[in-house]
């Protein structure tokens with residue numbers, strides 16, 4: 001099975017499906033970030049913007065967003081859905097060479113794909129003194145435990161978990177989760193906060209499987225196995241499924257000193 005590097009750049013193959021079947025981000029998220037900032041957020045750099053689901057949240061509320069993304073197919077999809085004011089840059093986080101600093105740097109369901117080595121000095125170099133870093137995302141889970149168990153059993157011959165393990169191994173029962181844990185240890189940041197915003201949805205079984213087809217753990221399976229696993233999952237699903245996709249939000253402030 002391909003490793004995490006293969007998973008990181010697996011999304012472009014399904015950019016349109018991704019855009020259609022992944023949920024967007026709630027207005028409450030914008031409010032959470034701006035309330036934390038405590039001052040107007042005028043400029044932002046987004047890491048791993050994908051098809052622009054979080055780009056829209058900020059750009060439509062007047063923030064000048066620079067959306068960066070390494071995958072050209074994702075970026076092409078993003079350009080169809082974001083206001084013309086959004087600047088786009090095709091680059092992985094590690095390739096960014098900042099010429100200016102931003103009031104906000106954020107990553108939506110993307111930070112775990114970036115290189116751990118040098119991550120925080122790199123983010124700090126993109127931020128104004130006192131600027132805000134935000135990272136948010138969370139696993140998509142079936143709300144009904146019986147349905148979730150049936151799906152686990154259906155995919156077991158091909159795949160154990162379809163979630164992403166904590167990048168720094170923080171156990172799920174810990175109060176502070178990654179990347180808050182790394183931010184707390186970083187000399188570059190202060191005032192680290194974690195909060196959770198509820199995000200729920202109900203969809204048809206077919207749409208749920210379409211959604212799964214945008215999840216990296218399935219994307220990197222060989223095509224015949226992927227087809228089989230989706231077929232097996234579809235067989236155990238009720239007509240409609242409830243999903244929880246709560247967002248864990250991490251916020252931190254760049255220290256003033258360089």
Ligand SMILES: C[S@@+](CC[C@H](N)C(=O)[O-])C[C@H]1O[C@@H](n2cnc3c(N)ncnc32)[C@H](O)[C@@H]1O
Nearest residue numbers: 008048049050053071092093108109110113114
């Ligand atoms: C799960 S998608 C999230 C997309 C979008 N931010 C969203 O919330 O819908 C992860 C994105 O991270 C991008 N990515 C992978 N490796 C990256 C890296 N090293 N630097 C920046 N982005 C990366 C992928 O191409 C993909 O578009």
